[in-house]
Amino acid sequence: MRITIPTLLLDKDKAKRNIRRMADKAKRNSxxxxxxxxxxxxxxxxxxxxxxxxxxxxxxxxxxxxxxxxxxxxxxxxxxxxxxxxxxxxxxxxxxxxxxxxxxxxxxxxxxxxxxxxxxxxxxxxxxxxxxxxxxxxxxxxxxxxxxxxxxxxxxxxxxxxxxxxxxxxxxxxxxxxxxxxxxxxxxxxxxxxxxxxxxxxxxxxxxxxxxxxxxxxxxxxxxxxxxxxxYDLTQQRIGSCSFDDIAVCMACPVVAMHPERGEIILYGGSVHFSKDVLLQENGSTVYGRVVEFASNGWSAPQEGIEVVSLSQEHGVVKASPEQFSKYKIGDLMGVLPVHSCLTANLMQGYTTTDGAQLEHLTGLPQRELIF
Amino acid sequence: MRITIPTLLLDKDKAKRNIRRMADKAKRNSxxxxxxxxxxxxxxxxxxxxxxxxxxxxxxxxxxxxxxxxxxxxxxxxxxxxxxxxxxxxxxxxxxxxxxxxxxxxxxxxxxxxxxxxxxxxxxxxxxxxxxxxxxxxxxxxxxxxxxxxxxxxxxxxxxxxxxxxxxxxxxxxxxxxxxxxxxxxxxxxxxxxxxxxxxxxxxxxxxxxxxxxxxxxxxxxxxxxxxxxxYDLTQQRIGSCSFDDIAVCMACPVVAMHPERGEIILYGGSVHFSKDVLLQENGSTVYGRVVEFASNGWSAPQEGIEVVSLSQEHGVVKASPEQFSKYKIGDLMGVLPVHSCLTANLMQGYTTTDGAQLEHLTGLPQRELIF
Known part of the structure; x- marks a missing residue:
C-alpha cells in the first residue's frame, strides 16, 4: 500500500472490537x-x-x-x-x-x-x-x-x-x-x-x-x-467514552514543509480533509488533531509535544517540540487522530484499511446514485 | 425546480459579474x-x-x-x-x-x-x-x-x-x-x-x-x-472585500422544526453541508450563516433578527425574533448565506443555478476518476 495524498486509515480490528463491545453491553443490559x-x-x-x-x-x-x-x-x-x-x-x-x-x-x-x-x-x-x-x-x-x-x-x-x-x-x-x-x-x-x-x-x-x-x-x-x-475519536476520548487505543481511524498526511525556526511542520491535510472541529484540551489549548507514529499494521498512542494547531483549506500546521520535530522530514507521512471522526469520514469519502482494502463511503459515490 | 434537501444555489449573473470585475481590475492595473x-x-x-x-x-x-x-x-x-x-x-x-x-x-x-x-x-x-x-x-x-x-x-x-x-x-x-x-x-x-x-x-x-x-x-x-x-461569502463581506449583494451562492435548507418558546427554527442543514467555519460579527456574536429571503430568481440581503447560531452534523439551529419567526413554517425552504463558500461548495459537491441548471464540483465525481 503506497499512500501519496491525505488518506483515512481504518484499523478493522479496532472497529470490530468496538462493535462487539457495544453489542455485548446491549445484550448484558437486555x-x-x-x-x-x-x-x-x-x-x-x-x-x-x-x-x-x-x-x-x-x-x-x-x-x-x-x-x-x-x-x-x-x-x-x-x-x-x-x-x-x-x-x-x-x-x-x-x-x-x-x-x-x-x-x-x-x-x-x-x-x-x-x-x-x-x-x-x-x-x-x-x-x-x-x-x-x-x-x-x-x-x-x-x-x-x-x-x-x-x-x-x-x-x-x-x-x-x-x-x-x-x-x-x-x-x-x-x-x-x-x-x-x-x-x-x-x-x-x-x-x-x-x-x-x-x-x-x-x-x-x-x-x-x-x-x-x-x-x-x-x-x-x-x-x-x-x-x-x-x-470513536479525540472528542470521545476527552469525554471519557473510550481510550486512545480504541480510536479506529487515523489520517495519514504527507509532510510538505518544515519550519525549524518556529518548530512547525506543514502537512498536506486541511479543513477539506479533517473538517474544522476543534478540541479543547485539559491544559486549555485547542487542537485539530493529535499526532501518532505508524507501526507495523497500525499506529501508536498520541505523542506528547506534537499536535495539529491550525488548519486551512489544504494545509495543516503541526507544532512540535525540538525532539518531535527532528523525527520528521519532507516526504514523510504523519499520522493524525481526528477530533471528530464522523465529519472527517464524511469529507474523506472512503477508507483504506490497515490491511490495504478500499472501503466506500456514501459521499464518495456518484451524485446520480444518491439523488432519488 | 423543486428543492427537497439542502441545496447550494448559485446565482450565475452575480458570479459572472464578480469574474468580470476582477478581470477588468487586472487589465486596468496591467x-x-x-x-x-x-x-x-x-x-x-x-x-x-x-x-x-x-x-x-x-x-x-x-x-x-x-x-x-x-x-x-x-x-x-x-x-x-x-x-x-x-x-x-x-x-x-x-x-x-x-x-x-x-x-x-x-x-x-x-x-x-x-x-x-x-x-x-x-x-x-x-x-x-x-x-x-x-x-x-x-x-x-x-x-x-x-x-x-x-x-x-x-x-x-x-x-x-x-x-x-x-x-x-x-x-x-x-x-x-x-x-x-x-x-x-x-x-x-x-x-x-x-x-x-x-x-x-x-x-x-x-x-x-x-x-x-x-x-x-x-x-x-x-x-x-x-x-x-x-x-465571495460572509467572511469576505465582513473583511470588506464585497457587498452582501456580491455573494453568489446561497444554501436552501428545509425547515423541519419550530420552537416558538425559545424563538428557534431547526433546519435540515448542518456541518456536513455548511462546514463549521464561524463568523465573528461586529456585535461580538458568532454565526454560522445569515438568513436571506428568496425572491424571483434570487435572494434578498441578509435579514435582521434571524441567523444560524449553531450547527451539528445534519441540524442547523436558527435564532429568530418573533417577527422573523412568524414568517416560517415547517416545510418551507430557508435561504442561508455561507460563512465560507469554498468549504460549503466542497461539501455540497455541486451547484443548482437559480435558472435551474446542475453544475458539477470535483468532490461530487466518482473517486475512481480522481485518483491517478
Whole structure:
C-alpha cells in the first residue's frame, strides 16, 4: 500500500472490537442495539455489524436510508426530524423496507398521516435537556394531541419515544453523564406511564455514544442507538467514552514543509480533509488533531509535544517540540487522530484499511446514485 | 425546480459579474490574472472565466490540476507546496500541460531536479508575514542556495516568487490590508532586485482575495491569483472585500422544526453541508450563516433578527425574533448565506443555478476518476 495524498486509515480490528463491545453491553443490559450508521456511512463497515447480530439500524437522512436499503438493510430508522419535502422518497422507501421515522411536532405528523402511501413506524423525539429539537417531555398539550392523532392511523404505527442527549458531549465527567442519563430515563418513564394504557408496547430509546459507552447499567430503556463508537475519536476520548487505543481511524498526511525556526511542520491535510472541529484540551489549548507514529499494521498512542494547531483549506500546521520535530522530514507521512471522526469520514469519502482494502463511503459515490 | 434537501444555489449573473470585475481590475492595473479555482472546483464555472480571457489558472492540489487539465486547461499552477510523494502524477501532468509548481524549501527542489521527467515552471513561495509556510523573504541563505540550484536546470524553469497573504483574512480595515499588501510588495521587490541579473524575467505574484478586491492600485507585482471572489461569502463581506449583494451562492435548507418558546427554527442543514467555519460579527456574536429571503430568481440581503447560531452534523439551529419567526413554517425552504463558500461548495459537491441548471464540483465525481 503506497499512500501519496491525505488518506483515512481504518484499523478493522479496532472497529470490530468496538462493535462487539457495544453489542455485548446491549445484550448484558437486555436492551436492543440499533446502531447509528452516520459515522461510517459505509456498506462494507455496515456488514461488520451483522456479524454481531444487528438487523435494525439508525441513519440521519433519507439519502443514507436509501443507500443502506440498497445494501440489504430491511429495518432502518431515520433519526432526524421528518423533512416533509421528501415525502416522495419516504414513500418509495416505505414500500420496500421497515421504515421508522421520527417526528418532533404535530404539523409533521399531520402531513405524514395525509401523504403516506405505506405504513411506517413512528417515534416522537423528546427533548429531555439537550434543547436542540424535540418535544419537551413536559409539553403534555402537544404530546396528548399527537398521541390522539396517531391512534388508529393505519399508516402510522406508533413505536414510542426517542431521545438524543447531545449535551453529554459537553461533559468530561462520569457523574455528569450519569446524571444526564438518569434525568432522561426518568422523563421517558413518566411519559411511558402516561400513555402505556393506550400503547402497551411503547418503546423508549436513547442515542448518544457517551452515555452508551460510559454507563455500565443501561436500565429503564428498551433500545440504544449509539453510532460514533464504531471509530470513536479525540472528542470521545476527552469525554471519557473510550481510550486512545480504541480510536479506529487515523489520517495519514504527507509532510510538505518544515519550519525549524518556529518548530512547525506543514502537512498536506486541511479543513477539506479533517473538517474544522476543534478540541479543547485539559491544559486549555485547542487542537485539530493529535499526532501518532505508524507501526507495523497500525499506529501508536498520541505523542506528547506534537499536535495539529491550525488548519486551512489544504494545509495543516503541526507544532512540535525540538525532539518531535527532528523525527520528521519532507516526504514523510504523519499520522493524525481526528477530533471528530464522523465529519472527517464524511469529507474523506472512503477508507483504506490497515490491511490495504478500499472501503466506500456514501459521499464518495456518484451524485446520480444518491439523488432519488 | 423543486428543492427537497439542502441545496447550494448559485446565482450565475452575480458570479459572472464578480469574474468580470476582477478581470477588468487586472487589465486596468496591467497585471496578469491567474484565478484560483479551489473555491468553485467546477468545470462549468471554469468556462465562465474563459469568457473574460483567462487562459492560465491556479489550483491547490494535483488532483484539482488533473481535473481541470481534463477539461481543457493548458496552463495550471498548483499553489500548494510540492508534495514529493506525488511525483508520478506530477510527471504525468507535466507531460501534457504547462505545469507550474510551487516549492517552499531546498529539499523539495532537489527531489524535483532529480525526478522530473518533463520541464515544469517553478516558483518559490515567500513568506512575507502570514507565517503559515514559505521561505522567509529575508532568508537569503536558503534562497541563494535554491537559486543556485535551479539555475541551468533543464526541467526546472524558474518563474519567480509567489506570496499568499492569508493574514489579510483577519482584518476588517482597508488601511490594515493596504499595509499588508505594501509590506509584501516591498519584500518581493527586494528579492527581485537581488536576483534580477540572473533571472531578468523573474515574476512576482500575490494571491489573496481581500487585497485583490479591496486595493485599487495593484502596482509592483506581475500577477494576481485570487479565487474566492467568484462567489465571495460572509467572511469576505465582513473583511470588506464585497457587498452582501456580491455573494453568489446561497444554501436552501428545509425547515423541519419550530420552537416558538425559545424563538428557534431547526433546519435540515448542518456541518456536513455548511462546514463549521464561524463568523465573528461586529456585535461580538458568532454565526454560522445569515438568513436571506428568496425572491424571483434570487435572494434578498441578509435579514435582521434571524441567523444560524449553531450547527451539528445534519441540524442547523436558527435564532429568530418573533417577527422573523412568524414568517416560517415547517416545510418551507430557508435561504442561508455561507460563512465560507469554498468549504460549503466542497461539501455540497455541486451547484443548482437559480435558472435551474446542475453544475458539477470535483468532490461530487466518482473517486475512481480522481485518483491517478
Amino acid at each position: 436492551v436492543r442495539l440499533r446502531p447509528h450508521f452516520k459515522t461510517h456511512q459505509s456498506a462494507q463497515v455496515g456488514e461488520w455489524f451483522r456479524e454481531v447480530g444487528v438487523e435494525a439500524i439508525t441513519v440521519s437522512s433519507v439519502r443514507m436510508a436509501r443507500y443502506f436499503a440498497n445494501h440489504g438493510w430491511k429495518e432502518i430508522m431515520v433519526a432526524f426530524p421528518v423533512n416533509v419535502l421528501e415525502m416522495e422518497s419516504i414513500n418509495e422507501l416505505a414500500g420496500r423496507i421497515k421504515l421508522h421515522l421520527v417526528a418532533v411536532n404535530e404539523d409533521t405528523v399531520a402531513v405524514l398521516a395525509n401523504q403516506l402511501q405505506h405504513p411506517v413506524h413512528l417515534s416522537l423525539k423528546i427533548d429531555t435537556g439537550y434543547r436542540r429539537t424535540g418535544i419537551l417531555a413536559t409539553n403534555y398539550e402537544e404530546l396528548d394531541s399527537i398521541m390522539q392523532q396517531v391512534q388508529g392511523q393505519e399508516k402510522l404505527l406508533f413505536e414510542g419515544f426517542v431521545v438524543h442527549d447531545g449535551h453529554t458531549y459537553k461533559q468530561t465527567d462520569v457523574d455528569a453523564i450519569q446524571t444526564i442519563h438518569n434525568t432522561s430515563v426518568y422523563q421517558l418513564q413518566q411519559l411511558r406511564d402516561r400513555y402505556k394504557s393506550r400503547f402497551p408496547n411503547l418503546q423508549l430509546s436513547i442515542g448518544d455514544t457517551p452515555s452508551c459507552s460510559i454507563i455500565e447499567t443501561l436500565s429503564g430503556v428498551d433500545e440504544i442507538r449509539p453510532g460514533n463508537y464504531v471509530f | 497585471v496578469r490574472l491567474r484565478p484560483h479555482f479551489k473555491t468553485h472546483q467546477s468545470a462549468q464555472v471554469g468556462e465562465w472565466f474563459r469568457e473574460v480571457g483567462v487562459e492560465a489558472i491556479t489550483v491547490s492540489s494535483v488532483r484539482m490540476a488533473r481535473y481541470f487539465a481534463n477539461h481543457g486547461w493548458k496552463e495550471i499552477m498548483v499553489a500548494f507546496p510540492v508534495n514529493v510523494l506525488e511525483m508520478e502524477s506530477i510527471n504525468e501532468l507535466a507531460g501534457r500541460i504547462k505545469l507550474h509548481l510551487v516549492a517552499v524549501n531546498e529539499d523539495t527542489v532537489a527531489v524535483l531536479a532529480n525526478q522530473l521527467q518533463h520541464p515544469v515552471h517553478l516558483s518559490l513561495k515567500i513568506d512575507t508575514g502570514y507565517r503559515r509556510t514559505g521561505i522567509l523573504a529575508t532568508n537569503y541563505e536558503e534562497l541563494d542556495s535554491i537559486m543556485q540550484q535551479v539555475q541551468g536546470q533543464e526541467k526546472l524553469l524558474f518563474e519567480g516568487f509567489v506570496v499568499h497573504d492569508g493574514h489579510t483574512y483577519k482584518q476588517t480595515d482597508v488601511d490594515a490590508i493596504q499595509t499588508i499588501h505594501n509590506t509584501s510588495v516591498y519584500q518581493l521587490q527586494q528579492l527581485r532586485d537581488r536576483y534580477k541579473s540572473r533571472f531578468p524575467n523573474l515574476q512576482l505574484s500575490i494571491g489573496d482575495t481581500p487585497s485583490c478586491s479591496i486595493i485599487e492600485t495593484l502596482s509592483g507585482v506581475d500577477e494576481i491569483r485570487p479565487g474566492n471572489y467568484v462567489f
